[in-house]
Amino acid sequence: MDKIRLFPDKRINHFRNFYEICRKDLLSKNVKRFKKGLEREGKAEEAAGYDYLPLTYNLPSEYPIFAEEFKRFKEQKVVWIMKPVTEG
Numbered sequence: 001m002d003k004i005r006l007f008p009d010k011r012i013n014h015f016r017n018f019y020e021i022c023r024k025d026l027l028s029k030n031v032k033r034f035k036k037g038l039e040r041e042g043k044a045e046e047a048a049g050y051d052y053l054p055l056t057y058n059l060p061s062e063y064p065i066f067a068e069e070f071k072r073f074k075e076q077k078v079v080w081i082m083k084p085v086t087e088g
Contacts, residue, residue, distance in 0.1 A: 023085075023086060024056075024083065025056075025058050025083075025085050027053075028053055028056035028058065029058060031050055031053055032056075034050065035047045035050040038050070055069065057069070058085075059082075
């Protein structure tokens with residue numbers, strides 16, 4: 001239900017579907033999707049402004065892409081960070 005009745009002086013500091021930006025895995029997915037959309041629209045300069053996230057792979061769905069990147073950096077000392085996805 002989207003409608004919550006509050007007193008006139010009360011506010012809620014949450015947004016609908018807030019988990020889409022609060023979870024790191026969903027945040028990276030949405031930023032990648034938004035950036036790709038800007039690139040398709042020919043707004044490469046604006047899309048470059050979204051390069052602040054490190055390379056992120058959502059496993060297992062992006063495992064093949066991650067495996068290629070892992071092989072590419074096999075000889076170099078690269079730190080890989082893995083975080084479990086929340087279950088709910």
